[in-house]
Every structure is written in C-alpha cells, then in structure tokens.
Amino acid sequence: MPENKFNPKIIGEFLNFGRNLVEAPMKVSVPHEVKIGSTQFDVAYKEDKMRLLHFKSLTSKQIRTPLLISYAIVNRYHIFDIDPKKSWIRNLLMQGFDVYLIDWGTPSKIDRFLGFDEYVNGYMDNCMDFICDETDVDKVSIQGYCTGGTLATVYSSLHPERVKNLIATAPVIDGWKDTTVVSNIAKYFDVDKLVDTVGNMPPEFIYFCFSILKPFEQGVEKYLKFLNNIDNEKYVDSFLKIEKWLDETPPIPGELFKQWIKGIYQDNLLIQNKMYVGNKHVSLKNLNMPIFTQVAVGDHLVSPECSMPLHYAVSSTDKILKLYPTGHVGMIASSFSQKIVLPELGQWLKERS
Amino acid sequence: MQNESNITEYYKKTAMFWSDMIAMMSSKPTTLTAVGPIRNLSSNLKKITSELTEANKEIVEFNNFLIEYYKQLSDTWTSAQKEVASRAPKIPQNEESVEAYKRVWIDIFENSFTGLFDSKKFSENYNGLISTELDLLKRWNAITDVMLKSANLPTKQEIDEIYEEIHSLKNRIFKLELSKKKTENARK
Numbered sequence: 023m024p025e026n027k028f029n030p031k032i033i034g035e036f037l038n039f040g041r042n043l044v045e046a047p048m049k050v051s052v053p054h055e056v057k058i059g060s061t062q063f064d065v066a067y068k069e070d071k072m073r074l075l076h077f078k079s080l081t082s083k084q085i086r087t088p089l090l091i092s093y094a095i096v097n098r099y100h101i102f103d104i105d106p107k108k109s110w111i112r113n114l115l116m117q118g119f120d121v122y123l124i125d126w127g128t129p130s131k132i133d134r135f136l137g138f139d140e141y142v143n144g145y146m147d148n149c150m151d152f153i154c155d156e157t158d159v160d161k162v163s164i165q166g167y168c169t170g171g172t173l174a175t176v177y178s179s180l181h182p183e184r185v186k187n188l189i190a191t192a193p194v195i196d197g198w199k200d201t202t203v204v205s206n207i208a209k210y211f212d213v214d215k216l217v218d219t220v221g222n223m224p225p226e227f228i229y230f231c232f233s234i235l236k237p238f239e240q241g242v243e244k245y246l247k248f249l250n251n252i253d254n255e256k257y258v259d260s261f262l263k264i265e266k267w268l269d270e271t272p273p274i275p276g277e278l279f280k281q282w283i284k285g286i287y288q289d290n291l292l293i294q295n296k297m298y299v300g301n302k303h304v305s306l307k308n309l310n311m312p313i314f315t316q317v318a319v320g321d322h323l324v325s326p327e328c329s330m331p332l333h334y335a336v337s338s339t340d341k342i343l344k345l346y347p348t349g350h351v352g353m354i355a356s357s358f359s360q361k362i363v364l365p366e367l368g369q370w371l372k373e374r375s
Numbered sequence: 376m377q378n379e380s381n382i383t384e385y386y387k388k389t390a391m392f393w394s395d396m397i398a399m400m401s402s403k404p405t406t407l408t409a410v411g412p413i414r415n416l417s418s419n420l421k422k423i424t425s426e427l428t429e430a431n432k433e434i435v436e437f438n439n440f441l442i443e444y445y446k447q448l449s450d451t452w453t454s455a456q457k458e459v460a461s462r463a464p465k466i467p468q469n470e471e472s473v474e475a476y477k478r479v480w481i482d483i484f485e486n487s488f489t490g491l492f493d494s495k496k497f498s499e500n501y502n503g504l505i506s507t508e509l510d511l512l513k514r515w516n517a518i519t520d521v522m523l524k525s526a527n528l529p530t531k532q533e534i535d536e537i538y539e540e541i542h543s544l545k546n547r548i549f550k551l552e553l554s555k556k557k558t559e560n561a562r563k
Contacts, residue, residue, distance in 0.1 A: 031473075032473050035473065131534075134535075134538060135539055135542035136542070140546075144549060201493075203489065203492045203493055206492065206493050206494075206495075206497075206498045207492075207498055207501065207502070209498060210495075210498045210502040211502050211505075212502060212505075212509075215506060215509050216505070216509060219509045219512050219513050219516070220509070220512065221535075234488070234492045235489075235492075236485060236489070237484075237485070237488050237489075238481045238484045238485045238488065239485055242481070243477075243481050
C-alpha cells in the first residue's frame with residue numbers, strides 16, 4: 023500500500039490561513055472606520071460641491087509659484103495623501119512648494135448637466151483666479167493626474183497665459199491608442215442612453231470597470247495576501263486605506279461622462295485638435311509652457327500609448343517625457359514615487375518656478 | 376421562433392384588449408368625476424400594462440445577453456483551467472510548489488480573462504447587456520412616472536427639466552459675474 027506523504031509546510035500554511043480567517047475581525051479595524059489623509063489643509067475656496075484645498079506649509083521658505091493639482095474625476099483625491107510616508111502632497115510641501123488641490127466632491131443628480139466647460143472654464147479657472155489673488159502671482163503651475171491630467175491639458179490649451187508649467191501625470195490623451203479594458207468597453211458604449219436613463223455615471227459601474235482590469239490579482243490574490251499578513255500592522259494599515267479609497271468612488275456628472283466617452287475614447291477629438299469646450303477650440307498647439315509628461319510603463323488604467331502623444335503634440339520647446347517602471351497608482355503613492363518620481367519632478371519644477 | 380413571437384403577440388394583444396376595455400368601462404363615470412380616482416386608476420392601469428407588456432420583449436433580450444455573458448465567462452474559465460491542468464505536472468514538487476502553483480494559476484487566469492475583457496465580442500455583448508438593462512430601467516421609470524403623476528407629484532422628466540433650468544441659470548449668472556468683473560478690471 024502506498025504511503026501518504028503530507029508536506030508539513032503546506033499543512034502549516036493551510037492551518038495558519040484558517041486561523042487568520044477566524045481572527046481577522048478581532049485583529050483588524052473596520053474598513054470604514056479607517057482614517058485616510060494625513061496632511062493638514064484649509065478649504066481655501068468652495069463652489070457648489072468643488073473645494074479648493076490649500077495644504078499647510080512644512081518649510082520656512084516657499085517657492086514663489088504655487089502649484090495647483092487637478093485630481094481625477096474618478097475616485098477621491100486621498101490617494102495623493104493616503105499615508106505620510108507615501109504622500110505626494112507631503113513630499114512636495116517638504117520640497118518647499120505651495121500646494122493647492124481641487125477636490126471635485128461627490129456630484130449628485132442636480133450636477134448631471136455639468137460638462138467640460140463648467141469643470142475647466144468654471145471651477146478650474148475660478149480656482150486659478152483665487153490662487154492668483156491670494157498669492158499675488160499672474161501664473162500658476164498645474165499638475166493633473168489621470169483624467170485630471172486631461173482637464174489640466176484642456177485648461178492649459180484654453181488659458182495658456184495663466185499656466186506657468188504643466189505637469190501631466192498619466193493623462194488620458196489619445197483614446198484610440200489606449201489598449202486598456204476601460205477603452206475597450208468605452209468603444210461600444212451607448213453613453214447617451216445611460217445618461218438619459220440614469221443621469222450621472224453610477225459609482226458601481228465605475229467600480230465594475232476597475233474590478234475587471236486585473237480580476238485575479240486584484241480580486242483574489244490581494245485578499246489572500248491580506249489574510250496571510252494580518253499580523254503585519256503596516257501591511258494591514260496600508261491595505262485598509264487603499265481599500266477604503268477604492269470604495270469611495272463618487273459618481274461622474276452625466277454630461278461630463280458623455281463628453282468624456284464620446285470626445286476622448288470614441289471620437290478621439292483631443293489629440294486631433296478637434297475638441298471644443300464652451301464653444302472654444304482646444305488645440306494642443308496652444309501648449310507653449312514648459313511641460314513634464316509622466317508615464318507609468320505598467321499602467322493598466324491609462325496605457326502609456328494613450329498618454330505619450332501629448333509630448334509630441336504640443337508646441338512647447340521646453341518639454342520632457344519620463345517613463346517610469348511602475349503602475350498607475352505606484353507612480354503617485356509608493357516608495358518608488360518618493361525616491362524617484364517626486365525628486366525628479368521637484369527639481370524640474372524648481373528650475374522653472 | 377415564429378411560435379414564440381405569436382405567443383408574445385397573443386399575450387400583448389390580450390393585455391391591451393382588457394386594459395382598453397377597463398379604460399373604456401371606467402370612462403363612463405368620468406362625466407361625473409373627471410379627475411377622480413377611478414379614472415386615474417384605469418388610465419394608470421392601461422399605461423402600466425402597456426409598459427409591462429413591452430418590457431417582456433426586453434426581458435427576453437436581456438436574458439440572451441446575460442446568458443452569453445456567463446457563457447463567455449464560463450468558457451474562459453474552462454479553457455484557463457485546462458491550461459493550468461496541462462502546466463501543473465511541470466511544476467517541480469518541492470516546498471515551494473504551492474506558491475508556484477498559485478502563481479501559475481493566477482497568471483493563466485489573469486491572462487485569459489484580460490484577453491476576454493479586451494475582446495470585441497465581450498465589449499459588444501456587455502454593452503448590449505447594459506443597453507437592454509437601461510431599456511428595462513426606462514420602462515420602470517415610465518411606470519414610476521405614471522404613479523407620480525397620479526399622486527400629483529413631479530415626474531423624472533419634470534425634475535430633469537428643473538435641473539437643466541437651474542444649470543442654465545447658474546451658467547447665466549456666471550457669465551454675468553464674469554462680464555461684471557471684466558468691466559470693474561477695465562475701470563481700474
């Protein structure tokens with residue numbers, strides 16, 4: 023009769039996993055009670071649901087030109103400041119920058135008719151007015167992340183005289199070149215029907231789009247890893263903060279979503295210089311200020327091929343394109359971004375501020 | 376297929392016939408109570424029946440897309456599982472074998488499903504599924520509107536019109552403020 027051989031390591035791992043599964047609720051905080059965001063700020067300006075956050079300086083001397091960060095329209099801004107050790111905001115403050123950030127808030131049904139025009143020529147321009155008045159400058163540097171990068175690009179094209187420097191971090195620019203699952207779904211999407219029927223783009227739908235990007239790594243492996251690491255305080259803290267951030271996805275105003283899907287993904291108007299916002303022509307040729315395009319090679323939300331064309335389409339002669347061996351979130355909230363991305367950005371920006 | 380369509384048509388006609396009959400019967404006392412509850416009830420019933428009948432077609436369509444959606448997922452799962460099974464014997468049997476097996480499993484499944492989600496067939500079917508779901512939602516909205524109307528409350532369309540009006544008013548105020556600011560700046 024053959025002898026049964028059990029690998030003690032496998033049995034040990036299995037028992038450990040079972041124990042962690044039972045003990046997890048006692049050891050780990052309730053995800054919704056976890057606090058995210060660590061750097062102090064004032065709400066400098068408010069309009070409808072949009073808030074302009076002004077972060078408190080961490081240095082005695084500050085760089086003259088303020089920096090306005092335009093966050094994406096998907097998820098909330100907290101990822102920029104989710105953990106003090108990986109905080110994008112904190113790092114910039116430590117480098118002496120005067121940092122403002124636009125929190126787009128959580129749109130409700132009354133906001134369904136807000137589009138590119140209101141976001142760019144309304145909210146963003148009013149924020150720029152406010153910052154210029156408050157800091158007594160004529161120009162402000164703008165950084166846009168992801169879809170916020172697109173908004174910052176459109177703003178810089180329509181109001182180039184107000185933008186000192188443009189930093190586009192993983193911006194959505196050339197929709198036809200995007201090879202992600204998001205763009206594949208967007209191609210055949212009947213966005214008119216969705217917006218006419220439900221109004222705003224529901225967060226559940228956005229969450230679905232994210233969940234199918236890396237279904238097994240993000241949907242299975244991530245949770246297995248979490249259960250295997252419940253005794254690791256740092257790991258658990260970081261995991262819960264990210265999970266909470268992912269869970270807090272606000273809806274997207276219907277009109278903005280419609281213009282987004284049609285204009286960027288289906289008709290690809292921006293890169294072809296055929297886009298109009300508030301009856302004004304958006305031409306990337308108007309971008310003549312210094313431009314820094316940051317692209318993550320492993321980006322599965324905005325593929326590098328979608329962001330890189332910005333660098334080649336602008337008229338600016340002072341421009342730089344950097345490719346980083348990381349992912350979409352890794353570029354802004356990781357040890358890698360603290361060690362590589364932010365020092366490079368800070369150096370580039372200081373020389374032009 | 377032809378039979379299915381005949382049966383649908385039969386039920387549709389029967390439902391419409393009886394709802395029309397009820398509407399006509401109840402319209403007799405309307406000379407007395409033109410806005411009374413009985414008239415409301417009958418006219419609501421007619422509209423609701425009509426919406427529900429139309430919704431039947433969409434439910435069938437929705438089901439077809441849903442079946443195809445699950446078929447695509449299950450086919451991909453099966454083919455990925457087969458690939459894992461063919462690779463499994465090649466994984467060296469040592470202390471690290473569980474971790475290696477897990478890695479192979481995740482990589483193969485990730486690749487297979489990303490391939491599916493990236494494909495045209497998935498996108499077309501998925502968007503068809505969403506589209507018919509929205510059609511059903513439209514029917515539900517229409518039914519809700521009938522009820523809201525009979526309760527003398529604003530319908531979704533009327534609320535949307537108000538939102539649009541507020542939006543346009545805000546834009547007009549914004550433009551006025553902007554021109555006022557420009558005039559003030561010019562004076563300075």
